[in-house]
Every structure is written in C-alpha cells, then in structure tokens.
Amino acid sequence: MRREPIIMTATMGAADQAWADGLRRAHYPADRNVVEAHVTLFHHLPGPYEGELIARTRALAREFAPPPARLSEVMRMGNGVAFRIHSPGLLAIRAMMADGLHGLLTAQDQGTPRLHITVQNKVEAATARALHAALSASFTPRPLSISGLALHRYLGGPWEPIGNWPFRGKAAAG
Numbered sequence: 001m002r003r004e005p006i007i008m009t010a011t012m013g014a015a016d017q018a019w020a021d022g023l024r025r026a027h028y029p030a031d032r033n034v035v036e037a038h039v040t041l042f043h044h045l046p047g048p049y050e051g052e053l054i055a056r057t058r059a060l061a062r063e064f065a066p067p068p069a070r071l072s073e074v075m076r077m078g079n080g081v082a083f084r085i086h087s088p089g090l091l092a093i094r095a096m097m098a099d100g101l102h103g104l105l106t107a108q109d110q111g112t113p114r115l116h117i118t119v120q121n122k123v124e125a126a127t128a129r130a131l132h133a134a135l136s137a138s139f140t141p142r143p144l145s146i147s148g149l150a151l152h153r154y155l156g157g158p159w160e161p162i163g164n165w166p167f168r169g170k171a172a173a174g
Contacts, residue, residue: 006152012039020037029121071085080120147166
C-alpha cells in the first residue's frame, strides 16, 4: 500500500494548458518548476485510500459535463502571481468529492479553495509585483476550458500521475 499523499487537480483543455505552461516556464524559477501548470482541488488526500479516490474521481467525471469556468483576474499570491478562476460548477464537483471523504481531509482541504493557476512563485516581492502589473495591464476575463479530473502522487516535489478522467457526463454541476 502506497502512503504518499495524493493531489487532485482539474485538467485544462489543451490550448489553455499550453498557454498556462508557457507562462509558468517563462516566470517560475526553473529550479522549482517541477510540475505543469495546474488547478489544485485537493492538496493532500490520504495515499492509502487511492482505490477509493480513483473510484470517486472516475464516478464524478462520468456523471458531469465539463463545468463552465472563467479566468476572472490576475492575483498576487505572496511572492508569486496566479490567475483566479471563477467556476461554481467545479467547486460543486469538488464539494461532492469532499463530502464523500469526510474525516479524511486535512485542515487545508476542508475549506473551499480559491481556484487558481499559479504562473510564478517563490520569487522576490518586487519581481512578483512587476509581473502582476504587466499581466494585469493586458488582462481581460475570459473562458477557461476545464476538461476533467486528475490524481497525482506527491513525491516530495515532482508528481507521479495516477490517472486522468475527462468529464463525459450530461449533468451540470452547481
């Protein structure tokens, strides 16, 4: 039985993934950029429950259609920059997952997350301020394609993919 924590993310459509990865490669410190751009739904799910996590993730992806999402603003995150995501449907799907994992969630994962895509982190405050100003100057809210759910095993930095399940249902969440 594997004990490493499991991270759950929402996957983006190919064009949005390429866009976010490009920004991350350009602005994230290269020595710390060990994962692709992502939308974290849960930071630390218990590794010993991997089978249950896969089953629950697969069931949600099978039931729901891709939830509408929008990039709503450029935001500062400590010494970094991210794009805030507005998606009541994705938060509703996440809440369903959380309900099924009652008693297994860390304090961090018990609250409602601020959905975002981090494109820069762990830099000097002045560097983050400059990127925030540059990205904000040309930012316009726009749709973001959310295509599915994924699970990853946390290995102390890099992640090991467990699986990726595209949304293919008809139900609308939220």
